[in-house]
Amino acid sequence: MCSEAMFHLGIPTTRAGTCVTSDSKVVRDIFYDGNPKNERCTVVLRIASTFIRFGSFEIFKPPDEYTGRKGPSVNRNDIRIQMLDYVISTFYPEIQEAYSDNTIQRNAAFFKEITKRTARLVAEWQCVGFCHGVLNTDNMSIVGLTIDYGPFGFMDRYDPEHICNGSDNTGRYAYNKQPEICKWNLGKLAEALVPELPLEISQLILEEEYDAEFEKHYLQKMRKKLGLIQLELEEDSKLVSELLETMHLTAGDFTNIFYLLSSFSVDIDPSKFEDFLEELTSQCASVEELKIVFKPQMDPRQLSMMLMLAQSNPQLFALIGTKAGINKELERIEQLSKLQQLTADDLLSRNKGHWKEWLEKYRVRLQKETESVGNADAWNTERVKVMNSNNPKYILRNYIAQNAIEAAENGDFSEVRNVLKLLEHPFQEAEGLQEVKEDAEEEGTRSRQPYCSKPPLWASELCVT
Numbered sequence: 398m399c400s401e402a403m404f405h406l407g408i409p410t411t412r413a414g415t416c417v418t419s420d421s422k423v424v425r426d427i428f429y430d431g432n433p434k435n436e437r438c439t440v441v442l443r444i445a446s447t448f449i450r451f452g453s454f455e456i457f458k459p460p461d462e463y464t465g466r467k468g469p470s471v472n473r474n475d476i477r478i479q480m481l482d483y484v485i486s487t488f489y490p491e492i493q494e495a496y497s498d499n500t501i502q503r504n505a506a507f508f509k510e511i512t513k514r515t516a517r518l519v520a521e522w523q524c525v526g527f528c529h530g531v532l533n534t535d536n537m538s539i540v541g542l543t544i545d546y547g548p549f550g551f552m553d554r555y556d557p558e559h560i561c562n563g564s565d566n567t568g569r570y571a572y573n574k575q576p577e578i579c580k581w582n583l584g585k586l587a588e589a590l591v592p593e594l595p596l597e598i599s600q601l602i603l604e605e606e607y608d609a610e611f612e613k614h615y616l617q618k619m620r621k622k623l624g625l626i627q628l629e630l631e632e633d634s635k636l637v638s639e640l641l642e643t644m645h646l647t648a649g650d651f652t653n654i655f656y657l658l659s660s661f662s663v664d665i666d667p668s669k670f671e672d673f674l675e676e677l678t679s680q681c682a683s684v685e686e687l688k689i690v691f692k693p694q695m696d697p698r699q700l701s702m703m704l705m706l707a708q709s710n711p712q713l714f715a716l717i718g719t720k721a722g723i724n725k726e727l728e729r730i731e732q733l734s735k736l737q738q739l740t741a742d743d744l745l746s747r748n749k750g751h752w753k754e755w756l757e758k759y760r761v762r763l764q765k766e767t768e769s770v771g772n773a774d775a776w777n778t779e780r781v782k783v784m785n786s787n788n789p790k791y792i793l794r795n796y797i798a799q800n801a802i803e804a805a806e807n808g809d810f811s812e813v814r815n816v817l818k819l820l821e822h823p824f825q826e827a828e829g830l831q832e833v834k835e836d837a838e839e840e841g842t843r844s845r846q847p848y849c850s851k852p853p854l855w856a857s858e859l860c861v862t
Contacts, residue, residue: 398801398813399546400443402793402820408521409514410543414442418805428860429564437806445542449484451582452535454589474592481507481593488540504594509602512583514541516610519579523572524618525789526552526651530562532570532578534585551792553852554682554690555644555651563860567719580607621787622655623759624780627766636762643755647748648682648690650851652792659784661756662777663763674756678748680851684741689857691732700726789823790849796856797848819848 403410422435457477458468470476485507486493492510496503518541522529529536530548538544550561557573565571570578580603587599619637620629644654657677665673682690695703703723706714770776797816804812846853 398798398817398820399549399793400543401817402823403527403543405821405823406521406525406789406792408525408527408543409518409541411443411445411448411538411546414444416441445538445540445544447484447488447538447540448544449480449539450535450544451537451539451586451589452533453539454480454586455534457589477590478593481590484539501594501598504590505598505602508587508590508594508599509606511539511541511586512603512606513610515579515583516576516607517541517614518543519576520611520615520618522575523615524622524787525792526555526572528552528559528561528570528572529575530565530570532575532582534582537579537582537586550795552651553794553856554648554686555641555654556648557641557645566722568721576611583607618787621783623658623762624784625762625766626780626783627769627776630762630765632762636758639755639758643751646751647678648687649677650680652789653680653849653851655788656790656849658759659781659788661759663760663767674749674752677752678745681748684736684739684744685854686857687744688733688736689854691729691736693726693729693733695726786824790826791819791823793820794848794852794856795859796846796852799856799859800845816848 398413400410400413404412416439418437418439421438423438424433425436426433427436454477456468456470457473458466459471460467481504485503489507489510492503492506496506515537522543528550529543529545530550531545536545536547548562548564550559552559552572557571558568559572560568560570561572562570568574583603584600587594587596587603590599616634616637620626620633623633623637623640625633643649644651654677657673657680661673693700700723703714703718707718707720707723766780767773767776793816801812801816804810
């Protein structure tokens, strides 16, 4: 479902051809928590132009000076040359043709292109709130596709430190670390291409191209998401970062807030503005949701022990914990304490204040757009059209996936088909689909939501991995 969702969002990806499941069972510890369970044996057929990865070139790695570990094809430069020739001639034929008489220049041009493709790919991920859970070199495509849908997740509540992999204890692949880790992986690819591409050439390309391409593509996409279609101003980057900061402060739903912004207009009258503000703040987390978010994850005695250990035996502490992890736990306790004193009305008032402040800046920026056009109505129609084709209404939220998984585990694949059909048209209102409407929770059951809803309370207990 996710690879098809990504494809229809316009993000480069492998595709899912078939999914065949059986009654045979295999024991798997799906959450890596020592609680294995029986799962059906299933085969997914994935389709791509190639499944060669950055890691494919690491089979030639020389022995590590500390561990002695080495690649299975160490010293086989002949195979590396064959692989590189195959990749460039097959998937980058224009580069092969342009530099057929100079191998180093050809390889440099290839590395520059995969650097740019990777930067654009992660920028696209960031703009829809997608998080890849294991971004090691073996999960990075040599042609710039989203590859390996193991642990993944679309963010609901905006949190720059969102982690979608239940076993990623250090946050190595957190949402805000994704651009940085993709650049690191490109650095490892550069090392693996030596001597066919000298490191001083590839490292210079990486430093000159990656950050610039990411920032350029990210800002272009964000301008479209905000309907800034006429002008490209330096201040736009600040407007985007202030929007994300406001989302973070108010625990706003990433997808739904962007989707709602197309109904905001420069000349919105005061009464409609209040209605809009009401709708916007309804996409922010409630006090109850925030209490779950900031629920401490350590037993108080364990935390006390860790704090004492950090003081008395830093070496031992470093083996079992991190300063950042402890600080995060202390922050959770502090935030939860503040929430105990906070009423729903207080939270709503605070959230409205934050959003009013940002919306005023957004209104000023949109006014600059209108001043540069001849026909404001035509501009606004085009603005809304661009926003609605860049801000999805539907993404594969965790609670939606969970409902489909549970139905499928019981032999009912209708929900999978329903969700798949929905994800094929992520920017449109669902037509001809029986959406699951919200109803009152009965004892022992959980309420079902429309597919575009921010997550229900029960979804906060899902372990995403």
